[in-house]
Amino acid sequence: MYYRDFGNLGFKVSTFGMGCMRLPLQVLPDGSTDSSKIDEAEAIKMIHYAIDNGVNYIDTAYGYHGGNSEIVTGKALKNGYREKVKLATKLPVWYANSYDDFERLLDEQLAKLQVDYIDFYLLHALNKSRWEKIKNLNVISFLEKAVASGKIKYPGFSFHDDLSAFKSIIDDYDWKMCQIQLNFIDEDYQAGVEGLRYAGSKGIPVVIMEPLKGGRLARNIPGDIRNLWDSYHVKRSPVEWAFRWLYNFPEVTVILSGVSTMEQLKENIEIFSKAAPNSMTEEELNIVDKVKALYESKTRVGCTACNYCMPCPSGVDIPRIFSIYNNAVMFDDFAGQAQQYKMLTDEGKDASNCVECGQCESVCPQNIEIIEKLKEAHEALT
Numbered sequence: 001m002y003y004r005d006f007g008n009l010g011f012k013v014s015t016f017g018m019g020c021m022r023l024p025l026q027v028l029p030d031g032s033t034d035s036s037k038i039d040e041a042e043a044i045k046m047i048h049y050a051i052d053n054g055v056n057y058i059d060t061a062y063g064y065h066g067g068n069s070e071i072v073t074g075k076a077l078k079n080g081y082r083e084k085v086k087l088a089t090k091l092p093v094w095y096a097n098s099y100d101d102f103e104r105l106l107d108e109q110l111a112k113l114q115v116d117y118i119d120f121y122l123l124h125a126l127n128k129s130r131w132e133k134i135k136n137l138n139v140i141s142f143l144e145k146a147v148a149s150g151k152i153k154y155p156g157f158s159f160h161d162d163l164s165a166f167k168s169i170i171d172d173y174d175w176k177m178c179q180i181q182l183n184f185i186d187e188d189y190q191a192g193v194e195g196l197r198y199a200g201s202k203g204i205p206v207v208i209m210e211p212l213k214g215g216r217l218a219r220n221i222p223g224d225i226r227n228l229w230d231s232y233h234v235k236r237s238p239v240e241w242a243f244r245w246l247y248n249f250p251e252v253t254v255i256l257s258g259v260s261t262m263e264q265l266k267e268n269i270e271i272f273s274k275a276a277p278n279s280m281t282e283e284e285l286n287i288v289d290k291v292k293a294l295y296e297s298k299t300r301v302g303c304t305a306c307n308y309c310m311p312c313p314s315g316v317d318i319p320r321i322f323s324i325y326n327n328a329v330m331f332d333d334f335a336g337q338a339q340q341y342k343m344l345t346d347e348g349k350d351a352s353n354c355v356e357c358g359q360c361e362s363v364c365p366q367n368i369e370i371i372e373k374l375k376e377a378h379e380a381l382t
C-alpha cells in the first residue's frame with residue numbers, strides 16, 4: 001500500500017480509502033436487494049480486510065445505505081480497529097435548518113458510529129446555494145466549537161457544483177481537506193483537474209470520490225474501448241487504468257474506492273500497491289486520452305452543460321437530462337440512468353414538461369435541436 005502525506009497535518013494516509021457507500025447487500029427472500037439492508041457480516045469482513053491490508057482511511061456519511069452505513073462502519077471499528085484508521089463522515093447539511101440542528105446531527109452520528117471523535121467531518125455535497133444557506137446558520141462557529149470540544153478533528157467538505165463555486169468555497173474558510181468527484185471522463189466536470197490543482201496549490205489535501213464513475217468505467221466495456229486498453233504492451237484491467245490515471249496526480253491524497261464484493265476489494269488493494277505519483281508515461285496518458293475521446297464520441301447529444309438554456313420556463317432540467325441520456329448510451333446503462341431520470345420526473349423537471357416554446361434553442365451555443373433531443377431522451381429513459 002502506498003501512503004501519502006495528509007497535507008501538512010503531520011500524518012500519512014493510504015492512497016486507497018475505503019468508501020462505505022456501496023457495501024454488500026443482503027439478498028432478500030424474493031432475490032431482490034434493498035440498499036438500506038447491508039450484508040453486515042460481509043461488510044465488516046471487508047472493512048477488516050482493508051484495514052488489515054494497510055488501508056487507514058474510511059469514508060462514510062449520515063445518509064449512506066439509508067442511514068445504516070455509519071452503524072455498520074461503527075461496528076467494524078470495534079476491537080481496536082478504530083485506532084488504526086482516520087474516520088471520515090459527513091454532515092447532511094440539507095437536514096439543518098438551524099444552528100442546533102448541526103449539533104444534534106453530529107451527536108447522533110457519534111452515537112451511531114459509537115466513537116468519541118471523528119477525524120474528518122465533511123459538510124456533505126456542498127454547492128453554492130447550500131454553502132450560502134449554512135454559512136448564514138453559522139456553520140463555521142459550529143465547526144470550530146466541534147473542534148474545540150474534541151468531537152471532530154478536521155473540518156472539510158465534499159463538493160458537487162461547478163469550478164467557480166469550488167474555488168470560492170475553497171477560498172472561504174481554512175479547510176483541512178476537501179472531497180471531489182474525479183475520474184478521467186470527468187476531467188473538466190465539476191471541480192475537475194483544475195479544481196484539484198487549485199486546492200493542491202493551497203496545500204489542501206484532496207480526497208477523490210467516484211474514481212470509476214460509480215462503476216461505469218469497470219463494467220460493460222465496449223469492444224473498441226477494450227481494444228484500445230489492450231493495445232498497450234502491458235495488459236491491465238480498465239479498473240487499473242482508471243485508478244492509475246488518478247494516483248498519477250501528486251495533488252491526489254486519497255482515492256475512495258467503493259467496493260461491493262470482497263473480490264473487488266482484493267483486486268483494488270493489489271492495484272494500489274503500485275500507487276506512485278507521476279508514474280504514467282506519455283504513451284500511457286495518450287491511451288487514456290484516446291479512451292476518453294472514444295467514450296465521448298458515443299454521446300448522443302453534444303451538450304457541454306454551459307447552462308445557457310437555463311432556467312427553462314417550464315422547469316425542464318435540460319443539461320441534466322442530456323447528461324443522463326449520454327451516460328446511458330456511453331456506458332450502456334439504461335436501467336441505472338432511468339432511475340436517475342425518474343428522480344427528475346418526481347421533481348417535475350423531466351422532458352415531458354417541455355411545451356416546445358423554443359427559448360432554449362435560440363440561445364444554445366452548440367445549436368442543439370433541444371426539443372427533438374428531449375423527446376428522444378424521454379423515450380429512451382422511460
Ligand SMILES: NC(=O)c1ccc[n+]([C@@H]2O[C@H](COP(=O)([O-])OP(=O)(O)OC[C@H]3O[C@@H](n4cnc5c(N)ncnc54)[C@H](OP(=O)(O)O)[C@@H]3O)[C@@H](O)[C@H]2O)c1
Pocket residue numbers: 018019020021022059060090124125158159160179208209210211212213214215216218219239256257258259260261263264265267268
Ligand atoms: N460525498 C459525496 O457526495 C459522495 C458521492 C459519491 C461517493 N462518495 C464516497 O466515495 C466513495 C467512492 O465512490 P464510488 O463508490 O462512486 O466509487 P467508484 O469506484 O466510482 O464506484 C464503485 C463501484 O465500482 C465497481 N467496482 C469497484 N471496484 C471494482 C472492480 N475491481 N471491478 C469491477 N467493478 C468494480 C462496483 O460497482 P458494481 O459492483 O455495482 O459493478 C463499485 O460499487 C463512496 O463509496 C463514498 O464513500 C461520496
